[in-house]
Amino acid sequence: xxxxxxxxxxxxxxxxxxxxxxxxxxxxxxxxxxxxxxxxxxxxxxxxxxxxxxxxxxxxxxxxxxxxxxxxxxxxxxxxxxxxxxxxxxxxxxxxxxxxxxxxxxxxxxxxxxxxxxxxxxxxxxxxxxxxxxxxxxxxxxxxxxxxxxxxxxxxxxxxxxxxxxxxxxxxxxxxxxxxxxxxxxxxxxxxxxxxxxxxxxxxxxxxxxxxxxxxxxxxxxxxxxxxxxxxxxxxxxxxxxxxxxxxxxxxxxxxxxxxxxxxxxxxxxxxxxxxxxxxxxxxxxxxxxxxxxxxxxxxxxxxxxxxxxxxxxxxxxxxxxxxxxxxxxxxxxxxxxxxxxxxxxxxxxxxxxxxxxxxxxxxxxxxxxxxxxxxxxxxxxxxxxxxxxxxxxxxxxxxxxxxxxxxxxx
Amino acid sequence: xxxxxxxxxxxxxxxxxxxxxxxxxxxxxxxxxxxxxxxxxxxxxxxxxxxxxxxxxxxxxxxxxxxxxxxxxxxxxxxxxxxxxxxxxxxxxxxxxxxxxxxxxxxxxxxxxxxxxxxxxxxxxxxxxxxxxxxxxxxxxxxxxxxxxxxxxxxxxxxxxxxxxxxxxxxxxxxxxxxxxxxxxxxxxxxxxxxxxxxxxxxxxxxxxxxxxxxxxxxxxxxxxxxxxxxxxxxxxxxxxxxxxxxxxxxxxxxxxxxxxxxxxxxxxxxxxxxxxxxxxxxxxxxxxxxxxxxxxxxxxxxxxxxxxxxxxxxxxxxxxxxxxxxxxxxxxxxxxxxxxxxxxxxxxxxxxxxxxxxxxxxxxxxxxxxxxxxxxxxxxxxxxxxxxxxxxxxxxxxxxxxxxxxxxxx
Numbered sequence: 001x002x003x004x005x006x007x008x009x010x011x012x013x014x015x016x017x018x019x020x021x022x023x024x025x026x027x028x029x030x031x032x033x034x035x036x037x038x039x040x041x042x043x044x045x046x047x048x049x050x051x052x053x054x055x056x057x058x059x060x061x062x063x064x065x066x067x068x069x070x071x072x073x074x075x076x077x078x079x080x081x082x083x084x085x086x087x088x089x090x091x092x093x094x095x096x097x098x099x100x101x102x103x104x105x106x107x108x109x110x111x112x113x114x115x116x117x118x119x120x121x122x123x124x125x126x127x128x129x130x131x132x133x134x135x136x137x138x139x140x141x142x143x144x145x146x147x148x149x150x151x152x153x154x155x156x157x158x159x160x161x162x163x164x165x166x167x168x169x170x171x172x173x174x175x176x177x178x179x180x181x182x183x184x185x186x187x188x189x190x191x192x193x194x195x196x197x198x199x200x201x202x203x204x205x206x207x208x209x210x211x212x213x214x215x216x217x218x219x220x221x222x223x224x225x226x227x228x229x230x231x232x233x234x235x236x237x238x239x240x241x242x243x244x245x246x247x248x249x250x251x252x253x254x255x256x257x258x259x260x261x262x263x264x265x266x267x268x269x270x271x272x273x274x275x276x277x278x279x280x281x282x283x284x285x286x287x288x289x290x291x292x293x294x295x296x297x298x299x300x301x302x303x304x305x306x307x308x309x310x311x312x313x314x315x316x317x318x319x320x321x322x323x324x325x326x327x328x329x330x331x332x333x334x335x336x337x338x339x340x341x342x343x344x345x346x347x348x349x350x351x352x353x354x355x356x357x358x359x360x361x362x363x364x365x366x367x368x369x370x371x372x373x374x375x376x377x378x379x380x381x382x383x384x385x386x387x388x389x390x391x392x393x394x395x396x397x398x399x400x401x402x403x404x405x406x407x408x409x410x411x
Numbered sequence: 412x413x414x415x416x417x418x419x420x421x422x423x424x425x426x427x428x429x430x431x432x433x434x435x436x437x438x439x440x441x442x443x444x445x446x447x448x449x450x451x452x453x454x455x456x457x458x459x460x461x462x463x464x465x466x467x468x469x470x471x472x473x474x475x476x477x478x479x480x481x482x483x484x485x486x487x488x489x490x491x492x493x494x495x496x497x498x499x500x501x502x503x504x505x506x507x508x509x510x511x512x513x514x515x516x517x518x519x520x521x522x523x524x525x526x527x528x529x530x531x532x533x534x535x536x537x538x539x540x541x542x543x544x545x546x547x548x549x550x551x552x553x554x555x556x557x558x559x560x561x562x563x564x565x566x567x568x569x570x571x572x573x574x575x576x577x578x579x580x581x582x583x584x585x586x587x588x589x590x591x592x593x594x595x596x597x598x599x600x601x602x603x604x605x606x607x608x609x610x611x612x613x614x615x616x617x618x619x620x621x622x623x624x625x626x627x628x629x630x631x632x633x634x635x636x637x638x639x640x641x642x643x644x645x646x647x648x649x650x651x652x653x654x655x656x657x658x659x660x661x662x663x664x665x666x667x668x669x670x671x672x673x674x675x676x677x678x679x680x681x682x683x684x685x686x687x688x689x690x691x692x693x694x695x696x697x698x699x700x701x702x703x704x705x706x707x708x709x710x711x712x713x714x715x716x717x718x719x720x721x722x723x724x725x726x727x728x729x730x731x732x733x734x735x736x737x738x739x740x741x742x743x744x745x746x747x748x749x750x751x752x753x754x755x756x757x758x759x760x761x762x763x764x765x766x767x768x769x770x771x772x773x774x775x776x777x778x779x780x781x782x783x784x785x786x787x788x789x790x791x792x793x794x795x796x797x798x799x800x801x802x803x804x805x806x807x808x809x810x811x812x813x814x815x816x817x818x819x820x821x822x
Contacts (some may be wrong), residue, residue, distance in 0.1 A: 112620070169821075203589065203590070379562070383583075410580075
């Protein structure tokens with residue numbers, strides 16, 4: 001198959017960047033919700049968080065040993081140890097009123113608050129205990145082996161930016177500041193509506209000239225992967241009334257994604273139903289594959305229609321719907337990009353963005369991105385096999401072998 | 412605070428590579444389970460999957476138009492269109508018995524099975540309909556605008572490897588082959604047991620010399636992030652009996668991770684309890700931070716003990732527990748690595764692996780990795796601020812500014 005959707009010329013294609021502008025102009029950030037710390041992993045923080053207290057909250061021993069006045073240890077050595085009197089002990093979690101004065105030491109365990117008067121800790125391995133005395137075998141400078149109050153985070157310091165994907169370390173930092181919950185963006189609920197009477201559900205026997213519906217599942221997974229929550233609707237046939245009804249049901253959620261029925265011809269129903277029910281902002285984007293994509297708004301809710309060809313469907317999702325979900329979440333793209341040399345010359349058409357799936361190979365002198373030899377927007381296996389893709393801009397006619405390109409990695 | 416845990420010398424440190432070998436020698440792959448397609452996103456496939464049928468299952472129209480015999484269109488042009496008789500129509504999902512003979516055409520919609528006799532589709536935009544006839548304005552070569560049977564995947568072809576993290580495209584491919592479920596590795600259930608009487612739960616008021624427990628939350632999130640399922644236990648004090656009881660309860664799950672109580676000195680209880688309850692394979696790893704980590708096996712279950720200092724805890728998790736979870740899942744490391752130039756000279760100690768957290772900055776001539784200026788394994792904010800880390804091997808004493816390094820990215 002050729003890249004059919006570009007042959008089926010739409011009246012006018014909107015450029016990718018303009019399509020995104022139109023989409024963003026219609027979207028709103030979703031409200032936020034509070035979730036527990038572990039649950040917040042990978043979610044998008046809705047607001048900046050500052051430390052409500054110093055971390056650690058007091059000067060602490062960083063090792064097991066003896067809390068001392070650093071100046072008392074000057075000149076200590078294995079041969080000439082300095083003798084200090086042990087006047088008490090400090091254990092993590094238990095308060096101590098002991099004060100360290102000249103010539104004194106306090107036995108201390110890791111994590112315990114440094115007793116008043118002390119300004120350093122001699123590790124247990126650098127001491128020799130003798131009854132109620134301790135022989136210090138090595139001098140310690142001030143604040144050595146002490147984890148100082150506010151050393152990790154000072155009160156008022158920002159510990160989380162708005163719009164960040166929350167990581168395990170962020171969660172640790174929030175916990176260390178005493179937060180048990182965090183404000184995150186709600187995950188956009190997305191209605192996924194497959195259209196097409198030829199579709200059969202996977203797991204059922206395939207009769208006649210039916211084909212398995214694959215887009216509903218790949219797109220639902222892609223929604224999940226982008227931070228949304230997919231709601232998979234029953235397949236609807238290609239009749240205006242059925243599509244209208246499905247859209248009206250779908251807009252109970254934050255976004256609607258219809259699949260199929262977006263090409264030119266008889267099946268070109270979805271965009272016209274969207275136009276009737278609300279407003280259609282574009283139909284046809286200058287990308288390949290994935291061009292027969294439309295976007296509109298029905299009762300304030302964004303409604304996308306993606307092409308039915310599997311690879312075009314998933315690539316249009318990545319280029320148009322994924323950024324929309326991120327916009328609603330208030331976060332940036334999270335996919336990793338890396339530089340590589342192009343392994344083979346790629347021709348491209350002027351006036352559209354070509355999405356070229358590539359397989360990465362590591363060579364001695366760096367990474368090489370090999371374009372997968374596929375013709376066709378239906379070739380789903382090409383994405384499954386690809387490590388990522390490169391975008392060839394509208395004004396570029398070809399990229400020569402060996403050129404440095406930026407690869408957007410799939411995983 | 413200095414990197415205290417390397418001052419508190421263990422009798423002998425095991426090298427990182429050897430620690431991993433010891434861990435892997437005690438682990439077993441977990442059994443698999445079947446899950447639904449969308450649910451399988453990000454899970455690890457437990458076995459190879461091959462296509463049970465061709466995708467697409469028959470030759471299909473890739474555009475709306477007219478199914479024809481390609482040779483009938485030779486010489487067609489706008490000026491000299493070729494006239495064919497329309498003898499029927501084919502719609503996606505509905506069977507047609509029409510046969511295309513010389514001089515005939517069949518109206519066809521995208522996705523419909525190609526009727527017998529036809530070997531190409533003329534797009535609707537390249538035709539002019541006139542009653543029961545169609546004027547073809549352009550020749551089409553054989554198989555143009557046809558999505559051929561097995562074009563995407565041929566029956567028997569591998570569509571999923573064992574040990575792969577399942578992506579949206581994989582899910583699409585599985586669905587296209589009719590699979591509604593997929594066999595994935597069970598996610599290891601991990602008991603997380605915080606130790607230390609100084610710990611208070613986030614959200615509760617902090618009294619006296621208590622500190623908030625942050626490790627339980629960062630490590631639970633890190634377990635989730637690695638593909639495991641964390642089960643957070645109540646904090647236990649630093650008494651042998653309490654730790655013994657907690658370990659016995661913890662081994663109902665696939666793995667136990669104790670936090671704190673792993674340093675040398677009084678609090679050095681966990682490894683000795685593990686040794687009593689089962690066998691201790693190592694205590695102390697030549698890494699910084701994170702060295703006071705121990706590993707053992709109790710009743711066949713792996714038991715880790717991580718240091719209580721937050722950054723050391725999370726880094727030891729990344730270097731030792733994360734690979735263990737991946738091993739049980741049967742998958743490879745998924746973190747992305749990229750090359751960068753080191754932005755500042757980093758000294759390192761011989762004989763241990765130094766883990767240097769870095770912040771990435773993009774310069775005109777490529778990425779630069781700036782080591783974060785932190786001293787101390789307690790500095791959790793350093794991980795939160797870092798984009799990734801570099802590992803400085805045992806035999807390297809320093810890395811000069813400008814040297815190319817490999818950065819393991821956190822996100």
